Amino acid sequence: xxxxxxxxxxxxxxxxxxxxxxxxxxxxxxxxxxxxxxxxxxxxxxxxxxxxxxxxxxxxxxxxxxxxxxxxxxxxxxxxxxxxxxxxxxxxxxxxxxxxxxxxxxxxxxxxxxxxxxxxxxxxxxxxxxxxxxxxxxxxxxxxxxxxxxxxxxxxxxxxxxxxxxxxxxxxxxxxxxxxxxxxxxxxxxxxxxxxxxxxxxxxxxxxxxxxxxxxxxxxxxxxxxxxxxxxxxxxxxxxxxxxxxxxxxxxxxxxxxxxxxxxxxxxxxxxxxxxxxxxxxxxxxxxxxxxxxxxxxxxxxxxxxxxxxxxxxxxxxxxxxxxxxxxxx
Amino acid sequence: xxxxxxxxxxxxxxxxxxxxxxxxxxxxxxxxxxxxxxxxxxxxxxxxxxxxxxxxxxxxxxxxxxxxxxxxxxxxxxxxxxxxxxxxxxxxxxxxxxxxxxxxxxxxxxxxxxxxxxxxxxxxxxxxxxxxxxxxxxxxxxxxxxxxxxxxxxxxxxxxxxxxxxxx
Ligand SMILES: Cc1cc2nc3c(=O)[nH]c(=O)nc-3n(C[C@H](O)[C@H](O)[C@H](O)COP(=O)(O)OP(=O)(O)OC[C@H]3O[C@@H](n4cnc5c(N)ncnc54)[C@H](O)[C@@H]3O)c2cc1C
Ligand code: SF4
Ligand code: FES
Ligand code: FES
Numbered sequence: 001x002x003x004x005x006x007x008x009x010x011x012x013x014x015x016x017x018x019x020x021x022x023x024x025x026x027x028x029x030x031x032x033x034x035x036x037x038x039x040x041x042x043x044x045x046x047x048x049x050x051x052x053x054x055x056x057x058x059x060x061x062x063x064x065x066x067x068x069x070x071x072x073x074x075x076x077x078x079x080x081x082x083x084x085x086x087x088x089x090x091x092x093x094x095x096x097x098x099x100x101x102x103x104x105x106x107x108x109x110x111x112x113x114x115x116x117x118x119x120x121x122x123x124x125x126x127x128x129x130x131x132x133x134x135x136x137x138x139x140x141x142x143x144x145x146x147x148x149x150x151x152x153x154x155x156x157x158x159x160x161x162x163x164x165x166x167x168x169x170x171x172x173x174x175x176x177x178x179x180x181x182x183x184x185x186x187x188x189x190x191x192x193x194x195x196x197x198x199x200x201x202x203x204x205x206x207x208x209x210x211x212x213x214x215x216x217x218x219x220x221x222x223x224x225x226x227x228x229x230x231x232x233x234x235x236x237x238x239x240x241x242x243x244x245x246x247x248x249x250x251x252x253x254x255x256x257x258x259x260x261x262x263x264x265x266x267x268x269x270x271x272x273x274x275x276x277x278x279x280x281x282x283x284x285x286x287x288x289x290x291x292x293x294x295x296x297x298x299x300x301x302x303x304x305x306x307x308x309x310x311x312x313x314x315x316x317x318x319x320x321x322x323x324x325x326x327x328x329x330x
Numbered sequence: 331x332x333x334x335x336x337x338x339x340x341x342x343x344x345x346x347x348x349x350x351x352x353x354x355x356x357x358x359x360x361x362x363x364x365x366x367x368x369x370x371x372x373x374x375x376x377x378x379x380x381x382x383x384x385x386x387x388x389x390x391x392x393x394x395x396x397x398x399x400x401x402x403x404x405x406x407x408x409x410x411x412x413x414x415x416x417x418x419x420x421x422x423x424x425x426x427x428x429x430x431x432x433x434x435x436x437x438x439x440x441x442x443x444x445x446x447x448x449x450x451x452x453x454x455x456x457x458x459x460x461x462x463x464x465x466x467x468x469x470x471x472x473x474x475x476x477x478x479x480x481x482x483x484x485x486x487x488x489x490x491x492x493x494x495x496x497x498x
Contacts, residue, residue, distance in 0.1 A: 003342040003360075003361065003362070004342065004361055004362070005341045005342060005361070006341075006344065006361045006405070006407045028405065028408065031403055031404065031405055031408065032385055032403050035364075035403050035404075035405055036384060036385060036403060039362055039364070040383060040384045049361070049405075051405075051407075051408055053408060076397075099473070100388065100400075100472060100473020100474075101398060101451070101454070101455070101458070101460075101470055101473055102388060102391055102398045102399050102400045102451065102473050103385060103399075103400060103403075103473065105397045105398060105399050106399050106400070106403065106404065236468075236472075237468070237469050237472035238472040238473055
C-alpha cells in the first residue's frame with residue numbers, strides 16, 4: 001500500500017497553505033470517501049493527508065431564515081438541528097435516508113458535497129477505461145453494466161452519478177458554498193459549484209487545488225412552504241438512490257404560489273429543475289400539473305440500456321413527492 | 331502543526347494515544363493503519379470484526395466519544411486523544427450488558443460474526459432514542475448487516491430493551 005505523510009495543521013490557513021504547495025496532498029475530513037478510495041479501492045494515492053477535522057469549522061449558526069453550516073459539521077449533527085427540523089425538514093429527511101448512522105456520525109457536510117462517484121468502474125483499478133480517473137482512456141460504464149448512473153448532464157465520455165442525497169434539497173434551496181484559498185475567500189452558489197463532465201470528467205467542480213470549503217450557507221424555507229424528500233432505491237434502507245426528488249411547495253387557495261424542485265439519482269451533478277418549477281407556478285395543484293412539470297424537467301437525457309428505466313421512474317418520483325408535500329393526490 | 335513522529339527518518343508512521351475501554355493506550359502505527367486494525371492487530375481486541383472493510387456492513391462498529399462509527403473507515407492517527415469503547419468494554423465485571431442479555435434471550439445471532447457490531451450499534455440506537463417503533467429499529471439498525479438473517483430476533487431483543495427502558 002502506498003505510504004503517505006499525515007499532518008494535522010493548527011489553523012485553516014496552515015491547512016490551505018500545505019495543500020496548495022503540494023500537488024500530491026489532499027484534505028482528510030470524515031474519511032468515508034477519501035480513505036475508501038485510498039486504502040481500500042486504491043485508485044488515488046496522495047503522498048500527504050492533511051487532517052482538517054480539528055480545525056474550527058464545526059457547528060451551525062444563524063436564525064430561522066438562514067443558517068451557516070461549518071464544513072466539519074457531521075451529517076447527524078445537521079439532521080438534528082432544530083432550525084433544519086422546523087424550516088427545511090427535507091434536509092433532515094435526505095440526510096437520514098443516506099448511508100448509516102455510523103457513517104453519518106463520521107461524514108462531514110463539506111465531504112458530502114465533495115463525495116466522489118460510486119461508479120464501480122471508477123472505483124475498480126483493474127478497469128482501464130475510465131475518463132474520470134484517466135482522461136482519454138474511455139468509459140467502461142457506457143458499454144458495460146450501468147445502473148447506478150446518471151441520465152442528465154451525462155454523455156458518452158462519462159455517466160457517473162453525483163450520489164449525494166442532501167445535495168438535492170441543498171440545490172433546491174440556493175445554497176452557497178464558502179471557500180478559502182491561499183489568495184483569500186470567495187463564495188460560489190452550489191448551482192455553479194459543480195461542473196458537467198463534458199470532455200473533462202476528471203474535473204468535477206470549481207474548487208482549485210488547496211482551496212478548502214469552510215462552510216455552506218443555506219437559506220431556509222418561508223413559513224407555509226411544505227417540503228419533502230423521496231428516495232427510491234433497490235432496497236428499503238442503507239442504499240444509494242435510483243432516483244430521488246426534493247420539493248418544497250407553497251399552495252394558496254389550491255394554487256401553487258411558490259415551488260422549489262431538485263432531483264437526485266439522475267444527474268452527473270445534483271440537479272435543479274427550473275423548468276418544472278416554472279411550469280408549476282400559478283397552476284392549480286394537482287396530478288395533471290405535477291405530471292406536466294415532470295415532463296418539463298426531464299429533457300436531453302443520455303441513457304444506456306441499464307439506465308433507461310430512470311427516465312420514467314424519476315418523473316413518477318417527482319409526481320409522488322409533489323402530491324405528498326402539496327397534500328393533493330388527485 | 332503535528333508532524334508524524336519520525337522513526338528511522340520516516341514520516342509515514344507515528345504514535346497514537348487513545349483511551350480504549352477506559353484504559354489509556356499508546357500505540358505506534360503506520361499512517362495507513364485503520365482504527366479497526368489498531369484494535370485488532372495492535373491491541374488484540376479481536377471482538378470488533380472485519381467484514382467488508384469498506385464501510386458497508388457494520389461489523390466493525392465501535393463507539394468514539396459515545397457515538398457509533400465504523401472503525402474500518404477511520405484512520406487510527408486521526409483518533410489520537412479520543413475515547414473508544416469496543417464490545418470488550420460493555421460488560422461490567424463479568425456481568426453482561428442488558429443488550430447482550432437480550433440478544434442471548436432472543437437468539438439474536440447465529441454464526442455470531444456480525445454480533446459485536448450489532449450490539450454496539452443497538453446500544454447507541456437505544457441511547458439515541460430511536461427504538462420507539464419496530465420500523466425505526468429496522469431503519470436505524472440498517473447499517474449492520476447479518477448474513478445469517480437473524481434480523482427478526484435482533485429487532486425483538488432491541489424492542490425488549492426499549493420497552494424496559496420505557497422508550498416506547
Ligand atoms: C457504505 C457507504 C454508504 C453511503 N451511502 C450514502 C447515501 O446513501 N447517501 C449519501 O448522500 N452519501 C452516502 N455515502 C457517502 C458519504 O455521505 C460520504 O462519503 C461522506 O459524506 C463524505 O464526507 P467525509 O467527511 O467522510 O469526507 P472525506 O472522505 O474526508 O472527503 C471527501 C472528499 O472531499 C475532500 N474534502 C473534505 N472536506 C473538505 C473541505 N472542507 N474542503 C475541501 N475539501 C474537502 C477530501 O479531500 C475528499 O476528496 C455513503 C458512503 C459509504 C461509505
Ligand atoms: S461513468 Fe465516468 S467514472 Fe464511470 S467509468 Fe465512465 S468515465 Fe469512469
Ligand atoms: S468492516 Fe467496517 S463496515 Fe464492514
Ligand atoms: S449471526 Fe451470522 S452474520 Fe449475523
